[in-house]
Amino acid sequence: ENPFVLCKIFCSSRDGYYGNSTKIMKCQEGCDWGARVKGKEEYYVGSGEEIDTSYYEGTNNLEVYDKIILDGVHEYDNVHIHSGGVITTSIGKKLILKAKAIIIDSGGKIDVSGKGDNPAGKGLDGQSSGIGDMGKYASGGSGGGYGSTGGKGGDDVYNGPLGGNSHGSEEDPQDLGSPGGDGGGASSGGGYGGLGGGAVIIKAKKLVLNGEILANGHDGCDGGNTNCGGGIIYKGKSYCNQSSSCHSSACSWRTGISNSDGTGGGGGGSGGTVNIDVKLFLFNGKIEAKGGNGGNDINNLGWDGSGGGGSGGRVKIMYEYRQGNGIINLSGGRPGCAKEERLTGATGGENEGTLKIKVDEIFETGYDKFVNLTKNTISVDKPYVWKNVYDEVWSNLIYIVNWDFSSADWSYPCGGNWEKICTPKFNKSFELNSAIMEIKKFI
Numbered sequence: 001e002n003p004f005v006l007c008k009i010f011c012s013s014r015d016g017y018y019g020n021s022t023k024i025m026k027c028q029e030g031c032d033w034g035a036r037v038k039g040k041e042e043y044y045v046g047s048g049e050e051i052d053t054s055y056y057e058g059t060n061n062l063e064v065y066d067k068i069i070l071d072g073v074h075e076y077d078n079v080h081i082h083s084g085g086v087i088t089t090s091i092g093k094k095l096i097l098k099a100k101a102i103i104i105d106s107g108g109k110i111d112v113s114g115k116g117d118n119p120a121g122k123g124l125d126g127q128s129s130g131i132g133d134m135g136k137y138a139s140g141g142s143g144g145g146y147g148s149t150g151g152k153g154g155d156d157v158y159n160g161p162l163g164g165n166s167h168g169s170e171e172d173p174q175d176l177g178s179p180g181g182d183g184g185g186a187s188s189g190g191g192y193g194g195l196g197g198g199a200v201i202i203k204a205k206k207l208v209l210n211g212e213i214l215a216n217g218h219d220g221c222d223g224g225n226t227n228c229g230g231g232i233i234y235k236g237k238s239y240c241n242q243s244s245s246c247h248s249s250a251c252s253w254r255t256g257i258s259n260s261d262g263t264g265g266g267g268g269g270s271g272g273t274v275n276i277d278v279k280l281f282l283f284n285g286k287i288e289a290k291g292g293n294g295g296n297d298i299n300n301l302g303w304d305g306s307g308g309g310g311s312g313g314r315v316k317i318m319y320e321y322r323q324g325n326g327i328i329n330l331s332g333g334r335p336g337c338a339k340e341e342r343l344t345g346a347t348g349g350e351n352e353g354t355l356k357i358k359v360d361e362i363f364e365t366g367y368d369k370f371v372n373l374t375k376n377t378i379s380v381d382k383p384y385v386w387k388n389v390y391d392e393v394w395s396n397l398i399y400i401v402n403w404d405f406s407s408a409d410w411s412y413p414c415g416g417n418w419e420k421i422c423t424p425k426f427n428k429s430f431e432l433n434s435a436i437m438e439i440k441k442f443i
Contacts, residue, residue, distance in 0.1 A: 056100035056205065064108065070095055081211060083107030092117035094176065094199040094273075101206040104285065109212035112198030116177030116217070116272050140305035141181030141193045141220060141267035143294060143333060147312045151294060151335055153181065153267060154305025163308050164270065173273045173314035174199060180220045180267025180310055183295060191265045191295035194218035197272025197313050207278040209285040209326060215274050216288050217333065220266030220295035220307035265295030265306040268333035271313025281319040283326035289313030290329055294336035306336030 058077020064085035071093035079102045081087060087110045089095050095112060104110065139160040143150030150163030161181060168175035177196025197215035271289035294307030312330035 115198030116196030144178030151308030183264025191221035215272030217269030217292035268292030268310035291333035309333030
């Protein structure tokens with residue numbers, strides 16, 4: 001984004017400046033207080049530079065060598081997850097981890113896959129076996145939605161259910177992932193839906209990620225397979241809790257199945273949340289919030305539907321400095337396999353989940369009140385903007401100053417044209433968010 005300036009008129013004899021990396025122009029309106037703000041691009045620490053990955057001072061340290069459960073808010077001076085160490089949560093619980101330094105070695109991880117629970121975006125159950133006389137027909141459960149829409153459940157003679165809706169905030173995700181719906185079934189029952197991914201929220205000065213942070217949704221169980229991977233009961237509902245063993249990735253059909261009743265596959269759970277806010281981010285590992293796959297149709301006759309794939313989750317990363325090119329995956333789960341080609345199969349989780357990466361701005365402080373801004377020069381080799389320096393608030397790429405809005409004039413570039421400035425007037429009758437949206441129309 002081009003840098004720009006918001007100025008409030010106090011005295012028309014004072015001039016402010018605005019500009020981009022190639023030119024500096026004089027504001028047509030004056031600014032009373034000013035400070036230079038450097039519009040910073042993503043900064044990568046050079047590969048030849050030595051990076052400090054040591055602990056900060058402090059005695060409240062957490063060393064993780066095995067699997068531990070942490071629910072809720074936890075604060076430490078330093079956290080070190082060694083190879084083989086795992087931090088996870090209980091089902092339906094978030095992890096908010098605050099520390100000066102968090103170091104995750106290769107082979108170590110934070111893994112909250114299948115720990116979600118959010119009914120608001122839940123995939124719908126498959127068609128019930130109790131409708132009419134169609135007891136041996138059943139559609140698959142749909143995929144849970146979060147970062148996007150979950151996949152549709154596969155049809156039998158009825159239409160399969162639509163996927164769960166997307167929900168939650170893209171700017172600051174906090175939600176748990178959503179479970180997939182159970183498949184419909186007759187005497188043997190449908191496959192359980194997979195649980196969604198959990199939520200990991202990290203706030204630290206330094207994050208060294210050579211291992212993994214995982215918030216994936218679990219796969220839906222295959223139709224009629226109530227014991228694949230070990231089903232569990234959670235809040236009165238059955239779920240499949242083993243992502244890898246419940247689902248045939250190659251769509252190879254199981255043998256020895258004598259049941260002739262229709263049994264739909266369960267929908268995959270959606271990916272969960274990974275929300276990171278750090279100053280220094282050393283990233284050579286992996287972050288995932290993938291949707292789970294839908295369960296297969298197991299009926300030899302192919303009269304039942306397979307499960308829909310869960311949607312990808314949401315990932316937000318905020319940092320000032322970064323080194324490394326780790327892997328981020330928010331893909332939706334694929335649909336389960338339906339044996340009978342005449343049936344309308346399930347769909348995968350639609351699109352990917354959402355990824356938001358923001359780089360903090362660096363504020364140059366220590367500037368006093370300018371008596372005559374026209375005598376202050378700005379180097380054109382870097383993009384600079386002027387900003388009033390009362391209480392600084394960051395909001396949606398626009399710098400807002402905490403002052404009385406009455407009789408305030410705001411100045412900023414028109415539609416990216418640095419040759420002129422628009423100056424609409426706002427007063428107390430405008431809510432702050434409304435003012436922001438009006439300004440955004442011209443940027």
